[in-house]
Amino acid sequence: MSAQAHETAPVRDRVLALVTSFDPRQLATAEELLERLAETTSPSTHNLTVAEVSALERFGVTTTMAEQQSHLNTTTQSLLAERRVDTISLSATEVASLLHVSTARVRQRAADHTLLARRHSDGWHFPAFQFFDGDELPGWSTVAKEIPPATPLTLVERALTWPSSLLTIDSVEHSVASWLQAGGSHETAAQIMQGELSRAL
Structure with a gap:
C-alpha cells in the first residue's frame, strides 16, 4: 500500500x-x-x-x-x-396532527396545491417554512396556489421570508410571511409571491 x-x-x-x-x-x-x-x-x-x-x-x-x-x-x-x-419538512401524519385534520385531508391539500409539498418514495414532504407557531401561515392556502409546482423550494423560502417594499405596515417593510402573520391581505401576499417567483425563475 x-x-x-x-x-x-x-x-x-x-x-x-x-x-x-x-x-x-x-x-x-x-x-x-x-x-x-x-x-x-x-x-x-x-x-x-x-x-x-x-x-x-x-x-x-x-x-x-x-x-x-x-x-x-x-x-x-x-x-x-x-x-x-x-429535509426540514413534515410528513403528512405530522401535518395532520398539527392542523387537527385527517391525513387524507392533508394529502388532498397537497394535491390541490393549497399546501406546498413534494412527493417522495416515502410519501409527501411538507416544507416547515409554511408553518408558524403550531399552525399554517394565515391565508397560506391562497398564497400556495400561486406557486408553480416545480418551483425550487429555496426560491419559495426566499420569496416568503425576504422583506418587500410592496408590503409595508407603519412604514416597515415586511416579508410575505410576516405580512400574513400581521393580518395583511392574503390576495396581496399571493400577488407579491407570484411576482417574486416570476422574476426569479
Whole structure:
C-alpha cells in the first residue's frame, strides 16, 4: 500500500461506515452528493473545503480535511441548498396532527396545491417554512396556489421570508410571511409571491 493510500484509508473507511447510519430520507441526497463529488476533477476528500465539509456533515459525514479550493460546482451547491430545505419538512401524519385534520385531508391539500409539498418514495414532504407557531401561515392556502409546482423550494423560502417594499405596515417593510402573520391581505401576499417567483425563475 502506498503512503497516500495508507493515509486515506481511515477516511474512506469512516465515510463508508457512516453511509450505513444515514436516515433513510437522506440516502438519495447522500448518493447524489457523493456522485457529484466523484465527478469533480479531484475527487479525493483531501480537497474538501470548509463549506464542503459542512455540507457533508449535514448528512453525517465528518472530516477535518478542509484546506483546498472548493471543487463543488454550482449545481451541487444548489442541490445541497434544495435538499436542506426539503429535509426540514413534515410528513403528512405530522401535518395532520398539527392542523387537527385527517391525513387524507392533508394529502388532498397537497394535491390541490393549497399546501406546498413534494412527493417522495416515502410519501409527501411538507416544507416547515409554511408553518408558524403550531399552525399554517394565515391565508397560506391562497398564497400556495400561486406557486408553480416545480418551483425550487429555496426560491419559495426566499420569496416568503425576504422583506418587500410592496408590503409595508407603519412604514416597515415586511416579508410575505410576516405580512400574513400581521393580518395583511392574503390576495396581496399571493400577488407579491407570484411576482417574486416570476422574476426569479
